[in-house]
Amino acid sequence: MMPESIIVPSFDPNYDLAYLTPLQLFLAPYEVWWELCLWTVFAFALAFKIYQYLIYPYLYDTE
């Protein structure tokens, strides 16, 4: 399974390097922006959940 060497010195299509799918190639230039979007959603979700679980129950205790 293991080839003689796993490093190909330079780009050579025979070594099956062009393995990104067309969709990945299309999306690749926007990847950094997409990561930024995801981190933003992550931060908002975290802030909202902190409010929902740690602040709201103390402000409006329904007991």
Place this chain on the structure above:
Amino acid sequence: MNLDRFRNWYDSSFSLKELYESELLKAALVAVLFAYFLTFNIWIQEFRFTIEAVEQGKHLCWPYAKNCGDWYFLSGLPFGYTANIFYMGLFGIMGWSAWAMWRGQWRLAHGLMWPLFIWKALMVLLFSMSQVGNYEYYHLVFSLILLAFPHKIFFLKFSLVWFYFLSVAAKIHPAWTLGTYFSTLKTGLPVLPDMVMPVWTNFVIFMEMVGAWFLLGPKNLWQRLAFIFFVIFHLYSGLLVSYRYPATVLPMLFILFGPLYQQTKIPTGIKTLPGWLLMALLGLGQSISHIIPGDEKSTMEGNFYGLYMFEANHQCVEQATIYRKGDDPEVLKKESFQARNRCDAYRVWFKHQQQCKSDSTIERIEIQFDHSINGNPFYRTIDIPDICAVDYKPFSRNDWIKTDKEGAELIGYPMRNYYY
């Protein structure tokens, strides 16, 4: 202290009334015990936890406890029996705990789980880094909540969702946002068509970041759909990770969020403090790799302090040149083609540190280490004349590990690799 007073103290200290009154918690205790069987079944055969492993430099300590080998006391086959005797002792405790559960003696079953938990926690978090795994973190957290914390049901449910959420922090990277982890594999994603790979990987990110919270909501269609998704997700991921991970998480998923699910009110008061502190600690552990500068997927610094499942597809080539007194240099070359072998610079450092300590004829060990992630080029991330002369800092940047942005030399390109 007489026995009744001890029982009362034990019950109130560890909130056992919750356990006695909840079939859900009893089922969870069974599931957690089952995971101890899975763990110790592997550890009884684990050579790297033995004193012989230390003698041969084959153990692996955490970067914050680099001398863990000094504390080893078990001897493994073929050199001795103490490890097997110890683990068969734990087997006896597990069997006794299972018997107590069957007889409805839940305090005894609970008490017998303490030595199992303490041993596992010490091994995973202090004595060894060689058996670290995401599922071990899940299991230890479930165990601690069940054993010691008030509001057990709520924090068990919350911790599982919290784990899903935190795991996203390891996934916001091209490995998942573009799906390059899987497109670098010769075999691609199991079953699903590769053409739309980023759709599948981003859907998992979405479900773990947003969808998982619906598990905690009222028992409605959204809660059911989230539950079904995560059941399918764990069964599917088992195609790659085998039984261990789904066997630890799926039983808890069914018990906490399955057909018998009932929403749990958010608890308040001072008794919630241990639970929230534990959740904060998990969040802190997850953030360490992001606080350390540089791409942690390449440097691996801080990677194992939080969840790291499928964080990047790795390939690496290590060349070590060992210089001994009065001898020709010995060149050793090692290549890794396995996507899940993390190619951790710390492991390279630790292995050679043991060599230098145990062999006084070694003058220095020169290292060239080429690392590729997610099908990107190989970069020479380590190129130093003597790895034994440098230190490894556990919580900050080690400047002898370079990234492509810090001038690491481009060496070549990887071929597609395998996950096995």
